[in-house]
Amino acid sequence: MTDSIDIKGIHARITQQKPLIHHITNWVTIYDCANITRCFGALPVMAHAREEVAEMAAVAGALVLNIGTLTNELIESMIIAGAAANKKGIPVVLDAVGVGATGMRTQKTLELLDRLEINILKGNYGEIGVLAGANAKVKGVESISLDGQPDEIAGTLARKLGNTVVMTGETDIISDGQTSYSVGNGDEMMGSIVGTGCMASSVIASFAAVEKNQLNASTAALAAYGIAGELAAKNPCGPGTYKERFYDMAYGLRDADLNGMAKIKG
Amino acid sequence: MTDSIDIKGIHARITQQKPLIHHITNWVTIYDCANITRCFGALPVMAHAREEVAEMAAVAGALVLNIGTLTNELIESMIIAGAAANKKGIPVVLDAVGVGATGMRTQKTLELLDRLEINILKGNYGEIGVLAGANAKVKGVESISLDGQPDEIAGTLARKLGNTVVMTGETDIISDGQTSYSVGNGDEMMGSIVGTGCMASSVIASFAAVEKNQLNASTAALAAYGIAGELAAKNPCGPGTYKERFYDMAYGLRDADLNGMAKIKG
Amino acid sequence: MTDSIDIKGIHARITQQKPLIHHITNWVTIYDCANITRCFGALPVMAHAREEVAEMAAVAGALVLNIGTLTNELIESMIIAGAAANKKGIPVVLDAVGVGATGMRTQKTLELLDRLEINILKGNYGEIGVLAGANAKVKGVESISLDGQPDEIAGTLARKLGNTVVMTGETDIISDGQTSYSVGNGDEMMGSIVGTGCMASSVIASFAAVEKNQLNASTAALAAYGIAGELAAKNPCGPGTYKERFYDMAYGLRDADLNGMAKIKG
Numbered sequence: 001m002t003d004s005i006d007i008k009g010i011h012a013r014i015t016q017q018k019p020l021i022h023h024i025t026n027w028v029t030i031y032d033c034a035n036i037t038r039c040f041g042a043l044p045v046m047a048h049a050r051e052e053v054a055e056m057a058a059v060a061g062a063l064v065l066n067i068g069t070l071t072n073e074l075i076e077s078m079i080i081a082g083a084a085a086n087k088k089g090i091p092v093v094l095d096a097v098g099v100g101a102t103g104m105r106t107q108k109t110l111e112l113l114d115r116l117e118i119n120i121l122k123g124n125y126g127e128i129g130v131l132a133g134a135n136a137k138v139k140g141v142e143s144i145s146l147d148g149q150p151d152e153i154a155g156t157l158a159r160k161l162g163n164t165v166v167m168t169g170e171t172d173i174i175s176d177g178q179t180s181y182s183v184g185n186g187d188e189m190m191g192s193i194v195g196t197g198c199m200a201s202s203v204i205a206s207f208a209a210v211e212k213n214q215l216n217a218s219t220a221a222l223a224a225y226g227i228a229g230e231l232a233a234k235n236p237c238g239p240g241t242y243k244e245r246f247y248d249m250a251y252g253l254r255d256a257d258l259n260g261m262a263k264i265k266g
Numbered sequence: 267m268t269d270s271i272d273i274k275g276i277h278a279r280i281t282q283q284k285p286l287i288h289h290i291t292n293w294v295t296i297y298d299c300a301n302i303t304r305c306f307g308a309l310p311v312m313a314h315a316r317e318e319v320a321e322m323a324a325v326a327g328a329l330v331l332n333i334g335t336l337t338n339e340l341i342e343s344m345i346i347a348g349a350a351a352n353k354k355g356i357p358v359v360l361d362a363v364g365v366g367a368t369g370m371r372t373q374k375t376l377e378l379l380d381r382l383e384i385n386i387l388k389g390n391y392g393e394i395g396v397l398a399g400a401n402a403k404v405k406g407v408e409s410i411s412l413d414g415q416p417d418e419i420a421g422t423l424a425r426k427l428g429n430t431v432v433m434t435g436e437t438d439i440i441s442d443g444q445t446s447y448s449v450g451n452g453d454e455m456m457g458s459i460v461g462t463g464c465m466a467s468s469v470i471a472s473f474a475a476v477e478k479n480q481l482n483a484s485t486a487a488l489a490a491y492g493i494a495g496e497l498a499a500k501n502p503c504g505p506g507t508y509k510e511r512f513y514d515m516a517y518g519l520r521d522a523d524l525n526g527m528a529k530i531k532g
Numbered sequence: 533m534t535d536s537i538d539i540k541g542i543h544a545r546i547t548q549q550k551p552l553i554h555h556i557t558n559w560v561t562i563y564d565c566a567n568i569t570r571c572f573g574a575l576p577v578m579a580h581a582r583e584e585v586a587e588m589a590a591v592a593g594a595l596v597l598n599i600g601t602l603t604n605e606l607i608e609s610m611i612i613a614g615a616a617a618n619k620k621g622i623p624v625v626l627d628a629v630g631v632g633a634t635g636m637r638t639q640k641t642l643e644l645l646d647r648l649e650i651n652i653l654k655g656n657y658g659e660i661g662v663l664a665g666a667n668a669k670v671k672g673v674e675s676i677s678l679d680g681q682p683d684e685i686a687g688t689l690a691r692k693l694g695n696t697v698v699m700t701g702e703t704d705i706i707s708d709g710q711t712s713y714s715v716g717n718g719d720e721m722m723g724s725i726v727g728t729g730c731m732a733s734s735v736i737a738s739f740a741a742v743e744k745n746q747l748n749a750s751t752a753a754l755a756a757y758g759i760a761g762e763l764a765a766k767n768p769c770g771p772g773t774y775k776e777r778f779y780d781m782a783y784g785l786r787d788a789d790l791n792g793m794a795k796i797k798g
Contacts, residue, residue: 248770504780
């Protein structure tokens with residue numbers, strides 16, 4: 001099963017096709033998301049005015065919605081952009097940052113899931129746990145605790161939503177409700193810097209823009225992303241220089257043995 | 267007096283307790299503030315929608331308000347969040363970025379000071395000078411000039427406001443109106459990069475979240491922060507790589523002799 | 533002709549006079565713009581509230597307007613700030629990011645050009661092509677194609693607008709409608725990181741703040757900017773560490789032989 005995901009092949013299609021990845025995202029990691037998208041070979045564009053988001057989304061290869069610093073106005077723009085993407089069959093990735101931390105985040109995430117077809121729903125263990133109705137705790141934007149088996153939680157939620165669910169953590173879980181993968185790539189330094197969660201969504205969207213099987217696209221994306229994190233950790237350093245080396249290694253993945261380095265279990 | 271501030275002990279409490287530091291801040295250095303908070307071992311969260319800020323502030327260990335790119339809407343959210351923090355006794359740090367540069371900044375800062383209990387007021391020499399009614403000049407967000415003795419200006423303002431006042435510069439001044447400290451740690455490279463002022467507030471808030479004596483928390487925070495700046499300067503470099511090394515060193519402070527390296531005068 | 537542009541002399545005036553560069557810009561590269569401005573020796577300030585932009589612009593050395601993440605509210609603030617700058621003869625630089633990608637971007641750019649005196653209009657080949665009515669294509673914020681000779685397109689548009697037009701690309705074109713320069717400095721790595729386009733406008737504004745001849749200021753700025761890019765590329769690396777080295781080298785330009793290294797053709 002696992003052998004059927006050609007990470008290197010999908011990645012090569014990104015650098016060849018240079019899909020436009022339209023983000024409506026938060027103000028903390030907006031640069032990081034643009035930069036990692038470009039490192040992976042896609043073209044990022046950030047646009048959130050309600051007057052232009054439908055037009056931008058309609059020509060994109062994928063749309064990323066990230067509620068990290070949500071407002072009512074941003075959610076409104078997300079719904080307009082998401083509807084335009086849905087109409088054209090453009091994959092939509094929702095990063096439910098901090099869902100569960102406030103009532104607004106939970107309510108707005110549910111509204112996005114209700115009004116749009118979210119093809120890939122992504123969060124950390126706590127965030128997905130909250131949406132799955134598991135007994136999960138989120139503090140700010142951090143996952144604090146989760147009861148139950150992550151793969152079962154992801155699978156159940158994916159079946160309910162009819163989409164692909166991605167839970168990120170030390171081991172990433174990806175499920176479309178039928179098949180689940182776990183990805184063991186990555187390095188603990190990734191947890192010590194701001195932005196790794198948000199950037200993962202940009203990478204997932206870049207892969208989903210060129211690979212229709214969203215389960216495979218998400219799994220390949222997280223394996224490649226984690227490999228960059230492993231490569232960056234080869235020289236010991238702190239989180240500042242690690243982050244820059246991470247960009248270097250992400251950019252250099254085009255020359256890496258992605259399929260051989262992937263740690264995917266199906 | 268100075269010996270009574272156990273910087274290392276306070277810092278260790280941050281990494282143990284991982285307090286949530288809620289920021290309502292500017293769009294220029296919002297990532298920097300999140301990243302330095304995490305480097306020091308606390309959990310940053312940035313949230314500014316008026317519908318969620320009270321809920322987020324109420325579960326935080328400290329609240330940072332920074333007017334660097336203020337709007338009326340942001341100020342409104344700051345007042346809502348600040349009131350929620352005040353009600354729960356959660357420390358509130360106000361970074362009065364650019365006060366004095368425009369009428370709006372001065373008026374809104376005075377409004378925040380009037381409507382909220384600001385536990386720690388922080389600015390550069392010019393900004394605090396403007397608020398103290400000293401003959402100070404601010405150009406954009408830079409301190410240009412200040413008449414008078416900084417420690418007297420800080421002390422008088424702290425007595426008037428009944429809080430702790432922090433003036434940052436080559437030497438930092440911290441006063442609660444009774445006691446004043448000066449901190450001599452730091453490196454001139456810190457003045458050549460964008461974000462050092464804003465990040466200092468995040469570090470002060472992280473210390474204030476775990477140390478009730480706000481004079482001591484602010485003083486310890488600025489000493490530790492300056493020590494990271496000194497350590498980062500050990501390899502000569504320009505402001506780009508310096509910034510990343512600064513994050514590395516901030517992260518590495520957990521292994522440093524903070525009390526021995528501090529240059530605090532009381 | 534070329535010999536008449538004293539890049540080093542203009543650059544030295546920036547570090548001496550430290551002009552305030554007021555930006556109303558996008559949320560993706562707002563930090564980058566502030567940081568590069570400071571690296572070049574000027575003082576950045578970012579302020580976008582309609583209530584304060586006129587006051588801030590009126591004391592600035594130059595004003596940068598960048599529509600990268602435009603909204604109607606930001607455009608309104610740009611018009612207020614631009615009018616204040618025009619009244620005082622303060623140079624205004626417009627970076628038409630993504631013009632042509634959506635109807636809103638094109639319409640709002642034309643509105644800014646109509647209602648304000650834009651002293652320096654800057655875009656990539658595709659963006660300037662769109663504004664010149666050439667057969668150009670923009671995808672997101674990337675230039676995809678342009679029919680016709682860049683220098684002729686820039687010159688015609690500059691004559692029509694009565695200002696200086698800057699087209700950035702592998703070779704930069706600068707024209708005031710009478711005289712055109714091309715700048716060949718730079719490195720291909722600059723195209724692999726997010727922010728180089730936006731930062732170029734900050735540098736142009738910093739030069740225009742101290743040099744009244746806007747053709748010369750823009751040309752000198754792009755030469756110096758490209759030289760920093762060349763210096764940063766001397767150690768092979770990826771886009772993460774390259775970006776930080778780029779800041780280092782920009783900061784170090786005060787000691788570089790700028791006039792000797794410039795590749796300007798007139």
